[in-house]
Amino acid sequence: MRESDVVVVGGGIVGLATAHELAVNRGRSVTVLEKETTWAAHQTGHNSGVIHAGLYYKPGSLKARMCVTGNAAMVRFAREHGIPHEVGGKLVVAITADEVPRLQVLADRAAANGVPARMIDAAEAREYEPEVACVRALRVESTGIIDYGRVCQVLADRLVDHGAQLRGGSPALAIRNSSTGIEVATPTGVVRGKVLVNCAGLQADRVARLAGRRPAARIVPFRGEYYELRPEARGLVRGLVYPVPDPALPFLGVHLTRGIDGSVHAGPNAVLALRREGYRWRDVSVTDILDTATFPGTWKLARKYARTGVDEVLRSLSRARFAASLARLAPRIQPDDIVRAGAGVRAQAMLPDGSLVDDFLFELAPRQVHVLNAPSPAATSSLQIGEHIAEKVVDQLL
Template sequence: MPHVAVVGGGIVGLAVAHELAVRRGIAVTVLEKEARWGAHQTGHNSGVVHAGLYYRPGSHKARMAVAGSRSIVGFARENGVPVEVCGKLVVATGEAELPQLATLARRAERNGVPARWISTAEALEYEPEVSCVAALRVESTGIVDYGGVCRAFADRLAERGNELRTNAEVLGIRGRNGSVELATANGVVRADALVNCAGLHSDRVALLAGLRPKARVVPFRGEYFELRPERRHLVRGLIYPVPDPALPFLGVHLTRMIDSSVHAGPNAVLALRREGYRWRDISARDIAEVVRFPGTWRLARRYLRTGVSEVVRSMSRKRFAASLARLVPAIRQADLVRAEAGVRAQAMLPDGSLVDDFLFEIAPRQVHVLNAPSPAATASLEIARHVADRVVPHLD
């Protein structure tokens, strides 16, 4: 039986392993450097099932998010994982935002996303505390326990006898006699093909495998607050601002989680370590790589004012609360408590542009997923099918 090694035990790596093993009958070994599954991006996200609203029509993100919003919900329901298709509002808080909201509505139509323009009165029926002059209602957005999805993937893989290794950091990769050998912290794994889903370290794994990836991972920390339990009633579902088309992120928003808590964020700042969830998490190696990469300085020049604003908001709960009050005026600084941060593995090109789509590179007996930030969790089963289609010919 053919054998594939998958590097990375986040939701994308486990979904790829599940697709190969459960749907295509291929033996799989999953290698995860941490002691548990979904320890990084998967375990530190907002739990949103994205509808596919924002992404460039025809892109991987657009197609896979739209399909993924159905497939991940179906998988969760089949496996007893908590999930709810609750819909969301994207709100224009002033007249100046209406043209961009209209642009977003046209993009939704092109992407096949069920979204409808609603009035202030209709928006207040969904969210009585919201402030807006108009909104888009996006029905297919949902919330899910992505950690539970990962556990379901792992359980189904284990039931079929596949090998799941935690604490198995990959230290070296080489091709040998028509196979791929991976040296790990606890032994050598030999396989017919390799799939790299290492997230924050995907570019490093590609380098170990002999590639020279055109993009490098730059870590951005997403900082969150949550509403105090007694103030959760201010938000019933998901409330997003109209995104600024000149910026690469969606802006601070409000999300009711599957456990009924309400998260607010994320603020986005450059992390000083690839797994830097706090300001004091610093890696000299990671900082040196960012500083040496020419794209960093070009990005900094392009978004200097925005970057300074994000850092200031990171330091000020008052500024953070003011951003949220644009959406829900009743929110006050005292309503917010710090929540767990996340780190986004964002691929950047040497010209300073952020890769705005999922990025895959293929080499003999290798497939590398080099950019899979949001909405990758939503699209994980679709990414898995795409990757599997490219792995199987190597096995022949």
């Protein structure tokens, strides 16, 4: 196999978008290694398919900048390549009066980030979502929905058309650095390149260690479980309905999302996964549990969010509890209206002090670029992340 300019480890949307930027837009030779036999097998293929607007993120952060520009880039890409998508907007709803100040903070942040959003009253909110319960709402116009798995397939097809080497079933077993490049050992042989790009998601910290790095952050997997509304109950939700996020908690809370196929997903909750790719309670890895349990930050986080963690586990185990959370948004939703759907696992980077890395995190080394934190809104931002990484790679190739 010929040597490539760049070897990308990871065939999710960030890895494929990065490879696409390098191979298609910049004419570089690229090899993509993916341990599964399909693309977008983990985070990308298990998310809710939302094209996020960018209102939640700290102004000036990488997430804020890349999500807003990435939203527009993703919509353009979908239009150019015939990928089904809709930009129908969403509602973030304040259910009680004490949530209104937090909703206003979110509106101010949207304005700072350049996100088109406006405050509306309960009557106008019901024009968008007749079943919603709220006292005020934030209408966000640029939120959309898409099939990210389809996006990945288009990216992969275009990569093949431009001469990239795409190798599924090829986990990185070892990585060796040399004075002129890197060598990645796989089950079918050694792949050589000038620069390594690590987009391994749930395995990103481990790949970084294979490459000789000592990343400060550890990937801690959180499983997000979804229900969906039964077909006869789908009329209770027209589009996307979100609660006002609690600033004391790290995740957004359960919400309602009408997908591109017309189904309505509800969730996700957030429970610690017992395996990095553990989509069910029975998916257990002793290695992964030890990796999480021996990291000092895990216990510090657990102490901080002990009560919340218990509530999330109880909601995971009880359809009635899950339905009650949804009924805060749309009171007519009953336990019999929902059935279990899939689950996703979020690759969340954590620091030793127990804090969750809030922004995208990239680590550079000679002939290496490591993506150590790229959870949501990474799918929305993927084309922009690919550009960002490509700039770092080109600098390494000079």
